[in-house]
Amino acid sequence: MEKLKPFRFSKRFDDVPLIGSAFAGEHPGLIPLAFGFPYPNSFPINELAESVVAALKSEGTEALQYSGGPGQKKILKWIRERSRLRSIDVETDQIMITSGSNQGIDLVARTLTDPGDSVWVEAPVYFGALRAFYLAQNELSAFPVDGDGLRVDLVEEALIEAAAGKRPMPKFIYVLPNYHNPAGINLSVERRKKLAALAYKYNFYIIEDDAYVELNFDGDFLPSIYSFGPERVIYMSTFSKIVAPGIRMAxxxxxxxxxxRIKIVKTEGLTSVLMQEAVSCFLEKVDFEDHLRPLVAGYRMRRDAMVKAIGDFFGSEVSFEKPKGGFFLWLSFPSEIDTTKLLHDAVEAGVSFVDGKSFYLDRKPTNNLRLAFSFCDEMQIRKAIRILAMVYQKQKNAVC
Ligand SMILES: Cc1ncc(COP(=O)(O)O)c(C=O)c1O
Known part of the structure; x- marks a missing residue:
């Protein structure tokens, strides 16, 4: 046999950093505050097991065929009704099931853009979305967030420059309006309205990634960006955070x-039709509000445990916005602290998190980090924050 020669893979891979769960998987045995995963007890295992069996028994032939059975239509109706509660009023032909929201982001990026097209994101930004945009070979620009979410005023200034030919106009802006990953904040209603108005004025799309909307700890829901601009907003949400990510349905x-057009890009055809039949049985079987209540309570408890532990072990040394929902808390340290160095020491001491630079385009050192309160139990969270505070004190003493 001839000796293997090196093979040149697609140039698309050259700029794609490996972040997040790829990192977490490399360090077993840590208390994983890096994991943006649901806590394992949240999974409705028995109900799902019964639903898979019921789906196979009642829709067997169709559930195993390419085209699927009645499940898809039922799920679309469920999503339509649920969306109305979130101020989104659509027909079922405006909804498409995807294999997770990550696939949705990928499909939308490839549908709306050509390589080299400009895409604007938040800083910090969810790195799963960044991966899709790098692979679509988009040219990325980032705009900061503050306590009220994306600085839409800075976006408007940049759009005025783009209209004057001083920079490329974006094809779309990717925004996470509720319980931001990683920043844990919400986009204010005024900014939602303003951003939607800008999308019409300057003719770009907004991708509204609403993965965490149902995990609301305070009971107040803000109107979606979609409700202010249905012709220029592409909205997405997912069953990953409210049923289980393993079902891969969004x-x-x-x-x-x-x-x-997205359907043409989605070359796999329909998303797992068997799982759609099963999820449709599940949604018929459970009272969704009864299912959601303990789930959200579990996340609220974990958020509270983390906030308390940070207060107890760090005092006023760090700052953060208390998340009103979702999975994440974004912690800011004094400016001399580099959280990438902190991560190194934290891993040695038995705790993981995601360092701030992983959420920025320039990947420069930062004094922020993302803690996920979603996966660990309260005792682990408290222990991890105590360890983190010790590691921090050590680094602070070394810097001073
Ligand atoms: C903001 C955001 N969007 C999308 C996703 C992906 O969700 P899915 O499991 O539906 O692909 C995640 C998962 O962590 C996320 O945090």
């Missing part, structure tokens, strides 16, 4: 013209 909502 949805995209947009106008039918965009959806018809």
């Amino acid at each position: 949805w995209v909502i947009s106008d039918p013209e965009v959806l018809s």
Whole structure:
């Protein structure tokens, strides 16, 4: 046999950093505050097991065929009804099931852009979305967030520059309005309205990634960006945070013209039709509010445990916005602290988190880090924060 020669893979891979769960998987045995995963007890294992069996028994032939059975239609109706509670009023032909929201982001990026097109994101930004945009070979610019979410005023200034030909106009802006990953903040209603108005004025799309909307600890829901601009917003949400990520099921909502193009890009055809039948049985079987209540309570408890432990072990040395929902808390340290160095020491001491630079385009050292309160139990969270505070004190003493 001839000796293997080196093979040149697609140049698309050259700029894609490996972040997040890839990192977490390399360090077993740590208390994983890096994991943006649901806590394992949250999974409705028995109900799902019964639903899979019921789906196979009642829709067997169709559930195993390419085209699926009645499940998809039922799920679309469920999503339509649920979306109405979130101020999104659409017909089922405006909803498409995808294999997770990550696939939705990927499909939308490839539908709306060509390589080299400009895409604007938040800083910090969810790195799963960044991966899709790098692979679509988009040119990325980032705009900061503050306690009220994306600085839409800075976006507007940049759009005025783009309209004057001083920089490229974005094809879309990717925004996470509720319980931001990683920043844990919400986009204010005024900014939602303003951003939607800008999308019409300057003719770009907004991708509204609403993965965490249902995990609301305070009971107040803000209107979606979609509700202010249905022709220029592509909305997405997911069953990953409210049922289980392993079922890989999420949805995209947009106008039918965009959806018809996304369907062409989605070369796999329909998302797992067997799982759609099973999820449809599950949604028929459970009272969704009864299912959601303890789930959200579990996340609220974990958030509270983390906030308390930070207060107890760090005092006023660090700052953060208390998340009103979701999975994440974004911690800011004094400016001399580099959280990438802190991560190194934390891993040695038995705790993982994601360092701030992983959420920025320039990947420069930062004094922020992302803690996930979603996965660990309260005791682990308290122990991890205590360890983190010790590691921090050591680094602070070394810097001073
Ligand atoms: C903001 C955001 N969007 C999308 C996803 C991906 O969700 P899915 O499991 O539906 O692909 C995640 C998962 O962590 C996320 O945090």
